[in-house]
Amino acid sequence: MTAIFAESDYIAGGLLAAPRRAGVSVPRDMSVFGFDDLSFAQETWLPLTTDHLPFEKLGRAAARLVLPRRLLAPAATPRCSGPTW
Structure with a gap:
């Protein structure tokens, strides 16, 4: 595996440490890509x-x-389907 795409920056931020613990260098050996463009x-x-x-x-x-x-759509006519008393 050469890259991880995470559905959010929070998840991607958490994933940054996992490859390092396994002896894989980020970004040299593996890329981690987040989504959201959060400031952190x-x-x-x-x-x-x-x-x-x-x-x-x-x-x-x-x-x-x-x-x-x-x-442009015609206005929907309200309909009453229940009792009207």
């Missing part, structure tokens, strides 16, 4: 390689795709 990733004993997703930008793009469809 640069403060570990070995700066962590991490990926950043621009969540705000993704949310705005999703809203631009969805909102026009919602605004």
Whole structure:
């Protein structure tokens, strides 16, 4: 194995020590890659390689795709399925 991809920087930070205990050098022999781009990733004993997703930008793009469809869709008529007394 030459690399570990962790689903978060917290997990990747914890994984940095495991290869060292096994005599494997990070990053010379094995890469550890995190995900989240959290600030602590640069403060570990070995700066962590991490990926950043621009969540705000993704949310705005999703809203631009969805909102026009919602605004153009006909309004749903409320229906009552239970007793009306």
